[in-house]
Amino acid sequence: MDAGLDREWRRRALAFYKDCLPYLGDMARSGLPLALFALIIVGSASYAGLLERIPADFPAAALGTLLLTPALYWNPMRTWLQPADVVFLLPREAAMKGYLRRSWLHTLPGGLVLAAAVLLLYWPIRARVPADELTNWTPELLPALAAVLALKALAAAAAWRERQIAWSASRTALKLLRLAITVWLLYVWLEEHALTAAFVSAPAALLWWAASRLPKRIALPWERLIEEERRTESRYIRFFGWFTEVPSLQPSVRSRPWLSWIASRVPLRKRSTYTYLYSLSIARTELGGMLLRMTLLGMLCCYWLGESGWLDGWAAAACALLFLLIAGLQSAALTGWHRHVVWRHVYPLPESGRLRSAAAVDRGALTVVAALLWLAAGVPLLAAGLVAAPAAAALLAAVYVLLRPRRLLKRQQREDEED
Amino acid sequence: MSEFQAGAEVLQVKGLTGGYSPRRPVLHELDFTVRAGEMMGLIGLNGAGKSTTVKHLLGLMAPHRGEVKIGGTTLEADPERYRGSYAYVPEAPVLFEELTVEEHLRLTAMAYGLDEKRYAERRDRLLEEFRMGPKRGARAAHLSKGMKQKVMLMNALLAQPALYIIDEPFLGLDPLGIRSLLDRLTEERAKGAAILMSTHILSTVETYCDRFMLLHGGRIREMGTMDEVRMSRGAEGDTLEEIFYRVVEESDADGRGA
Structure with missing residues (x-):
């Protein structure tokens, strides 16, 4: 990887987190940790109570799909790219592969942890519902966890490919296809035998991949990444704005x-x-x-x-x-x-x-x-x-x-x- | 249509001294007028004080000394009449990202109190003239820089005020856009509008403006028609460009330059 670009990536990432630090202090002072702590205590107590009342015919797989779909579908990516980069970094596009890989790897662990956390939190509900009447099969945690993590990694890779699609209509269509496939595969993994689920997962992933080859792609979608970065940054600032004074932003429209x-x-x-x-x-x-x-x-x-x-x-x-x-x-x-x-x-x-x-x-x-x-x-x-x-x-x-x-x-x- | 008789002083500036700090004035004792049915060019090097002059006229900056009257009133005496008497086109387009081209026009129509019929007539004409019909539903964020500038000009022309204050109107405009603008300004002038246009394109000033004012170092170095300036500078047949360089050099030589 180009050492200069690598240094630039790290400098930008560090600058962003440094900028966030004072806001985190304000958040801590705003009483948020106390509120979160209270929420966790109350939440876990009522969750335990809820588990006791789950009926045998509860649609546990459908609920799991509903909870896990956003965690798998949503794949943000921090590239730290700015408008000026189309002048200063564009000439080095050929060397940007490493820079982008760093961005991808930077966001992926968080996504995997989130997906695993949602699954683990949800799993007690799934475990409460007895074996499926039709298939006589209760899924096990470990294969489901492995599948969710693998699906998350695939979804992150797919999201990158979607960013590369040149035409917005094709991009939207591909995103919808990914959403439909995610919903379906999650349901299958929570409901069916692991072998059956693995058997349908491979062709579904292949179908998406084949569809993604049809529209024209841009190797490095500069403008989209810059716009995404602007939106993400403004989302952070708006979030901090709930607790403290923040700089005013160009509204996204x-x-x-x-x-x-x-x-x-x-x-x-x-x-x-x-x-x-x-x-x-x-x-x-x-x-x-x-x-x-x-x-x-x-x-x-x-x-x-x-x-x-x-x-x-x-x-x-x-x-x-x-x-x-x-x-x-x-x-x-x-x-x-x-x-x-x-x-x-x-x-x-x-x-x-x-x-x-x-x-x-x-x-x-x-x-x-x-x-x-x-x-x-x-x-x-x-x-x-x-x-x-x-x-x-x-x-x-x-x-x-x-x-x-x-x-x-x-x-x-x-x-x-x-x- | 202007409510002023041809030749009436729509913009009157008397002894205007101003700038960001009273200790360091940027403008010194400016005296000028722009009359109904007249196009006045405002020329000068970068940093000569053109934009500061415009900001004082708009009321964005307070004069240290002197007075600015538009439509016969000062900003303090009657802000609504003062502001209703001019339309402003800034150097860089300033649009609301969330509004479409047509919504900008409607907003201007509301601000300047146009009724539905006049608004619809002027809107359709402007959209056609500036070839922006196909873009009427496009949001500002999706327009090119030149198109944004067209929207600014269309908004000013929609209001049809007594005075147009136009800062560098040709930046980013395509040749047809420049032609449309100059034709429309000439037409507005014929109808009795007063126009103050700041620009670096000297040939346009020479061809289209009735008078011009050359600012250098925050002072008016020359003002009048081409013939008057040629007479005072004693060079028959000189172009505005030649006069411009001479005035700037002479001002620098006698230590009064920027």
């Missing part, structure tokens, strides 16, 4: 036509200018994606808790409010956006209008989030005849959403004055 059409409903008039801008911003940037994921996850949790009627429905109500609060923390970032663009000074519009619009868009988004969370929690509770908890949740959520804009505006004005 997605089209989301099914969401951004809402902005086209904003009437064409002067006082709605910033409402239009912020509606598009929230719909297309990562903030919208995050709110969406948070809402879906929250709805799922609320529904489960609502269905179980735990603590007379108060658990579901608390869950809905908790997710609403987290969504509120996230979307508060909106008022700080577009603070430093030149157009703020050029447009013939009063500055107060910008903040008011940001707060209005924030309130609109949170109203939708609150309504969806409440529906997921409230409908099963009301159906079970529990009224007090959903009513209280609705009242508290409404108070939060209604009072929030004033607090947001005050905070932003204070920050602006400090600037």
